[in-house]
Amino acid sequence: MSFTVAIDGPAAAGKGTISRAVAARFGFAHLDTGLLYRAVGRRMLAGEPSIAAAEALTPDDLADPDALRTAAVAEAASKVAVIPEVRAALLDFQRAFARRAGGAVLDGRDIGTVICPEAEVKLFVTASAEVRAERRLKELLAAGFETDLGTVLADVKSRDARDAERASAPMRAADDALTLDTSAMGVEEAVAAAVAAVEAARVG
Numbered sequence: 001m002s003f004t005v006a007i008d009g010p011a012a013a014g015k016g017t018i019s020r021a022v023a024a025r026f027g028f029a030h031l032d033t034g035l036l037y038r039a040v041g042r043r044m045l046a047g048e049p050s051i052a053a054a055e056a057l058t059p060d061d062l063a064d065p066d067a068l069r070t071a072a073v074a075e076a077a078s079k080v081a082v083i084p085e086v087r088a089a090l091l092d093f094q095r096a097f098a099r100r101a102g103g104a105v106l107d108g109r110d111i112g113t114v115i116c117p118e119a120e121v122k123l124f125v126t127a128s129a130e131v132r133a134e135r136r137l138k139e140l141l142a143a144g145f146e147t148d149l150g151t152v153l154a155d156v157k158s159r160d161a162r163d164a165e166r167a168s169a170p171m172r173a174a175d176d177a178l179t180l181d182t183s184a185m186g187v188e189e190a191v192a193a194a195v196a197a198v199e200a201a202r203v204g
């Protein structure tokens with residue numbers, strides 16, 4: 001039986017942490033759909049045309065997630081994600097994943113609105129740009145990158161604007177999504193709220 005949890009929201013709002021925790025708790029498979037766009041962005045940075053890269057994507061492109069988590073690849077991902085043909089090329093894989101037997105959690109920008117509007121649970125996880133930039137700065141410094149808050153905040157804001165303002169599948173909360181603002185929430189509280197939403201849908 002399939003059961004889909006769609007988790008959307010901007011960068012560094014806590015989607016990944018919440019998605020992994022929900023997947024572990026219920027034994028669902030998890031797909032970080034941002035990695036697909038990052039893999040296309042990486043191939044684009046290496047000189048390949050974006051649409052061809054999206055059409056040729058294979059599991060090998062996702063084999064080294066650390067190489068996909070750099071700021072340059074994030075920026076490239078946000079740029080290729082604007083192209084409707086890139087999004088179309090990634091659609092079937094995501095839909096099939098969402099409906100796999102045993103349950104699935106997908107996190108991204110358009111899961112509840114475009115990829116899986118019939119998802120049993122839809123969450124929109126957000127936080128203020130300042131809080132998200134602080135979180136991202138900590139991660140980047142811990143990973144050994146040299147940067148500062150001003151730079152990270154500017155990156156976060158420009159990526160938000162591009163993701164939310166594009167014509168094709170813009171980032172937005174589905175009308176029936178539960179919004180979780182994690183600005184003033186600890187990880188445990190945010191995960192508990194997400195788990196409660198899934199439990200309510202499974203009972204209902």
Ligand code: DC
Nearest residue numbers: 011033034037077078081108109110
């Ligand atoms: O979640 P992330 O930061 O890894 O995503 C990288 C970029 O990919 C993001 O800026 C926009 C794009 N993206 C998208 O357009 N749709 C998704 N479902 C996931 C990511």
